[in-house]
Amino acid sequence: MRAFLALVPPLEVIEQLDDVLAPRRDALAPRGEWRWSRPEHRHVTLAFLLELDDWREEALVEAGQRWADRTAPTRLSLRGAGAFPDPGAARVLWAGVDEEVPGTLEHWARSLRALASRAGGRVDGTRFLPHVTLARSVGGPRAAGHLLQALDTVETSAWTAEEVCLVRSELGQGPGGTPRHTVLHRWTLARS
Template sequence: MTRRLFVALPLPEPIREALLDTMEGISGARWQDADNLHITLRFVGEVDRHTTADLETALETVPFAPFSIALSGVGHFEGHKRARAIWAGVTPNSALADLQHSVEMACRRAGLRAENRKFVPHVTLARLNSGSGHIGEWLHENGTLALGPWTADCFALFESDLTPQGPIYTQLTEFR
């Protein structure tokens, strides 16, 4: 049996609640649930139980000290000449970049292939499809988004269960 995994920073409830307040105004958007809001450090993908155990062991060795983090601005990712997701940006942060690099190295020690995509820290707010409405007005209205700072005091390994209603994320292990 395999599991679909990722490593992320969970968001505190007040930040999740503030983000939920922005989630309206785009027809056909699939807005994230509060429990699904996080900052992905590394998407792992489908792995077996042995790799899951190796990954947890490797992640336990990641040096981690709490750090201050904030969100600022919004944007979107493009795919096939249309927006495929909208997101809240993360204020540039060297501690977050260092953590992400350490998580990537732990993933490699656990036998995972190197991640080739550039790390773009963000919180996905909605997924879009060809039937979704225009995003320009929403991006304009929320462009000055600024939340935080708060103290990131842990990161976690999550499982992603894909369902017809959207993904369900379950935290497996927390690392402090």
């Protein structure tokens, strides 16, 4: 299965993000050029598993629990925007993550990628940059500088990230051919 380990912002943060996105999206992004992420798909991916055999899920859940038992929650907010690979030829638009303790999520991502790999998952090793995906281009890269200028005003209230989720991702199985995301497990971060 395809899966990822992620932080899911609380509903009020997702609603704040939607309040900023709606007028900008409708005014600046012609229909059909961008596929905007559904609110229930907004998350911060810490580790993406290209493949995880179903029978290895239990080992991953156990390793994740040991990690969560020794990991303290952290405060985050969403702030600013960017594009992958760059604004001139964007495929993905994203909101940035502002960390109360800089580097925390990078450390978490390294640890979670390593434990997922040890549990038998095939882990994507691309460079980690904490973000929430807002939109994907349709039909190839697009210039997005005007969108990023408008989206740079994204700013949400802070929240405490107290749990990490293991999420199954089934491409094309959701509404309108979007992915279907199913939370398989939640680890509550225990150390304070």
